[in-house]
Amino acid sequence: MSQIDKIDGGVNTARVSAAMADRIYRDQQQTDARRYLERTGNADLLPMLGLVEVAPTKRQPRKKTGGESS
Numbered sequence: 877m878s879q880i881d882k883i884d885g886g887v888n889t890a891r892v893s894a895a896m897a898d899r900i901y902r903d904q905q906q907t908d909a910r911r912y913l914e915r916t917g918n919a920d921l922l923p924m925l926g927l928v929e930v931a932p933t934k935r936q937p938r939k940k941t942g943g944e945s946s
Contacts, residue, residue: 922928
């Protein structure tokens with residue numbers, strides 16, 4: 877039982893369950909879309925559609941140039 881249910885005595889159980897059902901449905905839809913794109917050879921579209929997590933690019937520090945200092 878979640879912390880919210882313990883506090884409210886189970887009043888929010890239906891809302892939490894509906895939210896979880898919605899999340900499961902969305903996850904299943906994304907999984908189906910990902911499989912379809914991979915099967916049809918369009919896996920290059922996955923990052924653009926946000927269906928895979930893209931590793932963040934590592935920032936490169938600026939290099940000092942040999943210019944004149946004032």
